Amino acid sequence: MNTPKVSIITVNYKQPGVTCELLDSIRELTYPNLETIIIDNGQMGDDSHIFSMYLPDVKVINVSENSGFAKGNNIGLEAASGDFLLLLNNDTEIENGLIEGLLDTLKDQSIGAVSPVIKFFDNHEVQFAGFTEINPITGRNEIIRKPSQTKLSDTPYIHGAAVMISRRVLDDCGGLPEDYFLYYEELDWSRIIRSKGYTLKVLNTVSILHKESVSTGKNSPLKVYYQTRNRVHFMQKAGSGSSILFSVYFILISLPKNLITHFIKGEKEHARAFKKAFSHSIMEKRFGFQIF
Structure with missing residues (x-):
């Protein structure tokens, strides 16, 4: 054998x-x-x-x-x-x-x-x-x-x-x-x-x-931050055309939708983590400055 x-x-x-x-x-x-x-x-x-x-x-x-x-x-x-x-x-x-x-x-x-x-x-x-x-x-x-x-x-x-x-x-x-x-x-x-x-x-x-998300928690601000930041990073590595279309979608639709959802649920730390990920991954990398 x-x-x-x-x-x-x-x-x-x-x-x-x-x-x-x-x-x-x-x-x-x-x-x-x-x-x-x-x-x-x-x-x-x-x-x-x-x-x-x-x-x-x-x-x-x-x-x-x-x-x-x-x-x-x-x-x-x-x-x-x-x-x-x-x-x-x-x-x-x-x-x-x-x-x-x-x-x-x-x-x-x-x-x-x-x-x-x-x-x-x-x-x-x-x-x-x-x-x-x-x-x-x-x-x-x-x-x-x-x-x-x-x-x-x-x-x-x-x-x-x-x-x-x-x-x-x-x-x-x-x-x-x-x-x-x-x-x-x-x-x-x-x-x-x-x-x-x-x-x-x-x-x-x-x-x-x-057992799923034992390290980060199933719904933790840490998980929200890294999943959001790295979703953006992954798409930015995919290529210029896809990256631009995704950035527009993320800023106009995904960002407000997720912030509203977190605030409705009373998840202020999650909303903060999402904003931080957006600021680090799109604003800083694409435009050179952070807004959150």
């Missing part, structure tokens, strides 16, 4: 308990050739002894600053020795069959990366079974929540919570773009991988459980 080495990489930020639950699920896997790497962001000490209680051979890399999702994963990718790399959010849990299924998919060398179906941890409803393309004007797209009846389905973007890529494709395309910090980096990475001629897939026969 061919069992290439698989490196599992996860980023922890002040959530050792959540990460240990992931390690618990990794320990139950029967795939024989695994390496697990934790990037412990914002770590001034060393929790290696805690993690090794749950997975004795886990490799822990302590990073004193909070380097963000993309850079944290890239540190892990650089340290990994596997022929295949599986990026997992630390707030996920996995089970047998996942590794084997993803590896089998990547036997097709035209496939650049593959994600499993992702289900919510609490109720096991489908969170992700693919994405639609991002609209060049609104900068929005949809998450596909119903898995295809076929084994594999195409997706324009993989999901950063769970994705496997081969060492060969990583060497060809590079790691995750680090100019996002949180959110949208896997969408930009997907765009880079596709630009090299690879396809992206969802494997509908395997799934993981995702």
Whole structure:
């Protein structure tokens, strides 16, 4: 049986308990050739002894600053020795069959990366079974929540919570773009991988459980800020025509709509975060000054 080495990489930020639950699920896997790497962001000490209680051979890399999702994963990718790399959010849990299924998919060398179906941890409803393309004007797209009846389905973007890529494709395309910090980096990475001629897939026969937004909160001002700022940044990188149309849409429609919604809900901090993201991402970058 061919069992290439698989490196599992996860980023922890002040959530050792959540990460240990992931390690618990990794320990139950029967795939024989695994390496697990934790990037412990914002770590001034060393929790290696805690993690090794749950997975004795886990490799822990302590990073004193909070380097963000993309850079944290890239540190892990650089340290990994596997022929295949599986990026997992630390707030996920996995089970047998996942590794084997993803590896089998990547036997097709035209496939650049593959994600499993992702289900919510609490109720096991489908969170992700693919994405639609991002609209060049609104900068929005949809998450596909119903898995295809076929084994594999195409997706324009993989999901950063769970994705496997081969060492060969990583060497060809590079790691995750680090100019996002949180959110949208896997969408930009997907765009880079596709630009090299690879396809992206969802494997509908395997799934993981995702506790979702444990680090940032499901509806926090921090999440609003980074999702808004990086949505704009992603669209600005898409090209001049699309970027201009999107900027007009964002200023005339998205900005007032979101501010009104947050104020109606009494979410003053969320409104502040949205204004700050707008000021940083459009006003400062395009016009050279901030207004909020």
